[in-house]
Amino acid sequence: MSNTKDPRPEAVQLELFSNRFVAIANEMGEMLRRTAISTNVKERLDFSCALLDRGGELVVNAPHIPVHLGALGLCVRELAKTLSMQPGDVVATNHPTFGGSHLPDVTVVTPVFAGKDPPRLMGYVANRAHHAEIGGTRPGSMPPDAKTLAEEGVVIPPTYLVRQSDARLDEMRKLLSGGPNPSRAVEENIADLSAAVAANHRGAGALLAMVNAYGGNIVTHYMSALKAQAERRIRKALERFEKGSYEAAETLDDGSKLCVRVELAGGRAIIDFAGTSDVQSGNLNATTAVVHSVVLYVLRLLVGEPMPLNEGLMRAVELKIPRGMLNPDFSGDPSESPAIVGGNVETSQRIVDTLLKALGVCACSQGTMNNVLFGNDRFSYYETVCGGAGAGPGFKGADAVHTHMTNTRITDPEVIEHRYPVRVERFAVRRGSGGGGRHRGGDGVVREIRFLENASLSILSQNRKCGPRGLEGGESGEPGSQKVIRASGEIQELGAVDGCEVGPGDRLVLETPGGGAWGEPEE
Secondary structure, eight states, X not given: OOOSSOHHHHHHHHHHHHHHHHHHHHHHHHHHHHHOOSHHHHTTOOEEEEEEOTTSOEEEEOSOOHHHHHXXXXXXXXXXXXXXXXXXXXXEXXXXXXXXXXXXXXXXXXXXXXXXXXXXXXXXXXXXXXXXOOOSSSTTSOOTTOOBGGGGOOOOOSEEEEETTEEOHHXXXXXXXXXXXXXXXXXXXXXXXXXXXXXXXXXXXHHHHHHHHHOHHHHHHXXXXXXXXXXXXHHHHHHTSOSEEEEEEEEOTTSOEEEEEEEEETTEEEEEOTTOOOOXXXXXXXXXXXXXXXXXXXXXXXXXXXXXXXXXXXGGEEEEOOSBTTBOOOOSOGGGSBOOHHIXXXXXHHHHHHHHHHHTSSOOOOOOOOEEEEEOSSOEEEEOOOBOOOOBTTBXXXXXXXXXXXXXXXXXXXXXXXXXXXXXXXXXXXXXXXXXXXXXXXXXEEEEEEXXXXXXXXXXXXXXXXXXXXXXXXXXXXXXXXXEEOTTSOEEEEOSEXXXXXXXXXXXXXXXXXXXXXXXXXX
């Protein structure tokens, strides 16, 4: 750290170390992408990498998936309480009790130690990747009709992938192959987990190189300084709001209520989700880790200037999540625990819109990831589909983009048609689907896929009954829809969370929601 009282050199050093930390997370992400074999990781980039300090708090991330990143700190801290992580260890889990989001997202954590006699913990490197197949009652591991956690796939408790440099992949292979609903692609799971270990190895090596170059005290100082900077910036952002209470509610397509009350005063916020529905019988329940991710993401939006996402933002916030669909109990048997797979991908999006609506930041975006899954005993495929972004004061919503908690690619038509028995027949902007107003909401898309062999199709989505809301007099965007047009010409409409069996010649036609508009239309 700088010995001078002049703040400018320290500010420069902080910026340099910030970029060095981010470079580590980026290196990890590139290693994971290059060494994984699944379409979901290699092509869609449905993964996230991050660097955490020795207290298990998020310091920096690569520009990956917000719903993953905000939960990583909570996950690492829970793992550190549960398992003794020593030099040479690598730990994995997807369990919601330990900071998991939903079962397809598997987190791999590596502690980073420097020196010997004794080794000194410098921090953690971690990544979370979505496995397109982790078991469950339907291919793709996101069954729309799931009522319990066990129906959604293999639950991985905190487990050593590597113990004191001794690989334990056979134990993981046995876990993935067992239980009532085992994975249909165990070797692909193992290959992607091995890639995750390699990514962490790269990150750990890069962090140790930094420690050797600058010293452990300097590195930990700038980790703390980054969090302190985030705290200062979020307090400044919150002070721009008038003191008072800000409230909003959203209704999910199944009738569940999301309610939030934000109390702002003196650069601090109390965010309370009281009034939200109780635990649901379906799969739209969300873990507290998901809610934590949403809040961290929204706080980062409020800052409005470049900085890494880190948990210093949470120092200005008191978060209250009462028992219910945003805080279920997973302490018992997975066969008796609530289903959550839709909570991560769908409920998270609607919580973002609820918070942004309460604070008057922008109109609602598409509010969904438009999850499409299909497969059989031979393959499983998963994608999320873009839609319309909400407009705000001074800007219109973007067309055909992933919004808020997701940040993945769509699989290239050449790749999906080469690897899977389908044809992408149409992928186009859904013109006019964004809400009208002074600043229009963004347009959604139309995606049409023809199936070439028998498969199970699953859809998890939202905003199918009502479109995303506008603000300040702006109109709502058009709701989304999905239907299967059978080879015979028969049309089968599908609900927001639904599924069916498809055969050769059947087509899925998916229309994603447009974003809400901002302001009344001008004359």
